[in-house]
Amino acid sequence: xxxxxxxxxxxxxxxxxDYLTTFALIAKMNTVQVLLSLAANFEWNLxxxxxxxxxxxxxxxxxxxxxxxxxxxxxxxGRNVCxxxxxxxxxxxxxRAWFGKFAKVxxxxxxxxxxxxxxxxxxxxxxxxxxALLVYMDDIxxxxxDKKERDNLRKCLMKEFEIKELSQLKSFLGIELACKPTNTxxxxxxxxxxxxxxxxxxxxxxxxxxxxxIYLSHTRLDIAYVVSVVSQFIHNPKEAxxxxxxxILHYLKGTPGKGILFKKGTSLMLETYIDAxxxxxxxDRCSTSYYYTFLGGNLITWRNKKQNEIAxxxxxxxxxxxxxxxxxxxxxxxxxxxxxxx
Numbered sequence: 001x002x003x004x005x006x007x008x009x010x011x012x013x014x015x016x017x018d019y020l021t022t023f024a025l026i027a028k029m030n031t032v033q034v035l036l037s038l039a040a041n042f043e044w045n046l047x048x049x050x051x052x053x054x055x056x057x058x059x060x061x062x063x064x065x066x067x068x069x070x071x072x073x074x075x076x077x078g079r080n081v082c083x084x085x086x087x088x089x090x091x092x093x094x095x096r097a098w099f100g101k102f103a104k105v106x107x108x109x110x111x112x113x114x115x116x117x118x119x120x121x122x123x124x125x126x127x128x129x130x131x132a133l134l135v136y137m138d139d140i141x142x143x144x145x146d147k148k149e150r151d152n153l154r155k156c157l158m159k160e161f162e163i164k165e166l167s168q169l170k171s172f173l174g175i176e177l178a179c180k181p182t183n184t185x186x187x188x189x190x191x192x193x194x195x196x197x198x199x200x201x202x203x204x205x206x207x208x209x210x211x212x213x214i215y216l217s218h219t220r221l222d223i224a225y226v227v228s229v230v231s232q233f234i235h236n237p238k239e240a241x242x243x244x245x246x247x248i249l250h251y252l253k254g255t256p257g258k259g260i261l262f263k264k265g266t267s268l269m270l271e272t273y274i275d276a277x278x279x280x281x282x283x284d285r286c287s288t289s290y291y292y293t294f295l296g297g298n299l300i301t302w303r304n305k306k307q308n309e310i311a312x313x314x315x316x317x318x319x320x321x322x323x324x325x326x327x328x329x330x331x332x333x334x335x336x337x338x339x340x341x342x
Contacts, residue, residue: 025099027119027136029218030301033260034335035120035134037298039143040262047142047150048166049157054138057161058087058097095137102135105160109153116334123149130339182250186226198238206237209245216252219259221302223248228288228304232281265297268341270332274325276307276317285310287317291325293332301328 039046051057065081087094103113106121111133114120121133129146131153140157142150157163210231217224226248233241270293277288286309292302305324311317336342 025119027134028117030331031114031117031120031134031335032136032141033218033298033300034295034332035132035141035143036262037295037300038339038341040298041264041268041296042145043264044143044145045147045150047154049140049142049154050164050166051138051140052162052164055087055091055094055098058094058099058101060084060087060091060093060097062093064091098137099135102161105156106133109156112338114335114338116331116338120335120338122338124340125149132339182247182254185223185248185251186229186244187247192229192233192240192244198240201237201239201242203234203237206242206245207234209249210234213245213248220252221260221299222255222258223252224302225304228306232306260299262298268296270295270329270336272325272329274318274321276311276314276321278311278314278317281306287311287320289317289321289324291321291328293325293328295332301332303328 036046038044064084066084068080068082087097091097099119103118103121107113109123111121111123111131114122117134119135121135123131123146125131125146125148127146129144129149131142131144131146131149133153134141140163142153144150154163154165158165210227213223213227214231217227226244230241230245230248272291272293274289274291276290279285280288287307288304289307290302290304293300303324307317307320309320311320
């Protein structure tokens with residue numbers, strides 16, 4: 001049986017020499033939920049596509065050379081190198097190169113990037129129809145009322161990339177958890193704080209669990225508040241904090257059928273509700289801001305954020321919370337205007 005060295009740092013690139021910018025855009029989960037609400041209200045069809053070997057489609061701007069793969073050619077090893085023309089996995093610029101190539105193809109085919117979310121591509125037809133595409137790395141959602149354009153888009157994607165059509169959208173970036181069930185995600189009247197007398201726990205494990213729960217809270221509003229509570233202690237988690245995280249997992253196991261239902265409403269009204277929980281934190285007595293936005297009767301975005309200053313009254317706490325919800329409304333206005341939705 002053979003063996004090989006596996007290095008902790010798995011790259012040998014040098015910033016400014018063979019890579020520059022590495023940041024790549026991914027879709028906001030709020031944008032996903034906006035499209036789901038519109039599809040439910042307008043009865044749009046939802047299609048899902050998966051891009052195979054996504055990073056191999058990107059075009060490199062930098063000049064990068066690679067050693068000849070072992071056993072590729074005995075006469076080539078040691079004396080020759082390969083010049084990369086396409087991105088490979090593990091290159092730092094691969095995600096950005098992929099999105100740049102994808103955006104170029106979409107713009108060439110008449111699509112425009114939304115100013116609210118650059119991963120959302122929109123095309124309006126002269127007859128008033130609309131086709132929208134949202135890309136999250138290698139996962140793609142296509143919707144709209146212009147069936148002809150959606151068919152053309154599918155053919156275009158299959159021509160330019162190696163695409164797997166997953167037919168109707170059934171799951172998107174889903175997460176599955178398993179544990180013993182419980183009825184509530186957190187103890188009533190909890191008093192989680194910086195209890196220095198408790199034993200410390202594995203910080204990496206705690207952060208990974210909380211990170212997964214933050215991701216899951218995009219579709220499970222009922223855990224949004226408790227996740228925001230446990231995420232306040234990721235820098236120095238104690239045993240009580242880990243037990244609170246485990247309780248959330250138990251609750252999720254006992255409520256697998258809960259989620260957000262997108263249905264057709266009587267009117268496509270954009271509404272927001274803003275509130276504040278006055279002096280809730282037992283650590284520093286800071287209040288927490290909340291907002292919930294609805295489109296066509298469907299809950300599409302929500303957030304709860306701990307305030308940076310201590311409010312002296314509940315009225316002051318609610319005034320601090322208002323800009324948070326108003327900024328979200330302004331962002332949603334940009335998305336809907338790009339889609340020409342009144």
